[in-house]
Amino acid sequence: MYFFFDYKPYVAIIGDIKSSKKIENRNNVQEKLKKILEKINMKYEHDISAKFMITLGDEFQGLLCNGEKVLTIVEEIQRKMYPIEIRFGIGIGAITTEINSEMSIGADGPGYYKARNAIEILKKNERKNKIHISDIRIEIDKDENSIAEMLNTIFSLLAVVKNKWTKRQREIIMDMVKYKDGQEKSAERLEITQSSVQRGLTNGNYYAYKEAMKTISNVLMEIRNNNV
Secondary structure, rough: OOOOOOOOOOOEEEEEEEEHOHHHHHHHHHHHHHHHHHHHHHHHHOEEEEEEEEEOEEEEEEEEOOOOOOOHHHHHHHHHOOOEEEEEEEEEEOOOOOOOOOOOOOOOHHHHHHHHHHHHHHHHHHHHHHHOOOOOOEOOOOOOOOOHHHHHHHHHHHHHHOOOOHHHHHHHHHHHHHHOOOOOHHHHOOOOOOHHHHHHHOOOOOHHHHHHHHHHHHOOOOEEEEHO
């Protein structure tokens, strides 16, 4: 058991589009993001306490009642918005205000403070290192066991793996992540040979990527409101 909370934990997610001012057709990008978030809200309604919505032109947020679908949601948004890049701050903590299930704006508390802090740390790291080390960061209120530090180290290693993907490797790996039905089906959809799929997965370190994401998901699945 990784967590013991002395509060009712929520998972706040803040997404921030990278270099948004440099994007052409920003209105089209925002409209695409809006539609994606609407589908996320319907698909994962049982995990969402306050619906995902755009809060600023280049930023959006949502609130989850557990950690089970955190990475699934983040990965789905990233995949559907690609090649637009998004950084994600994930905050685990209490919410001290009343929660409006129809909109995440207005909710406040340590969960959101931690998510905002995670975003700011990602931005700071990007400026300091001149490269995008990681696009996901987790901060946990009262994290006495330094679980967040372990998870963020894994996210940094995953970013190194993803940044080395070729266009074809990304297509193959994202297809496998989305459909999860094997190499032959993936080859049919992408109109390539099964051996090409296998080669793309191997060269893209897909299996290491998959195991690392599974490890993080297994940790986050322990986060539930009934822990108190």
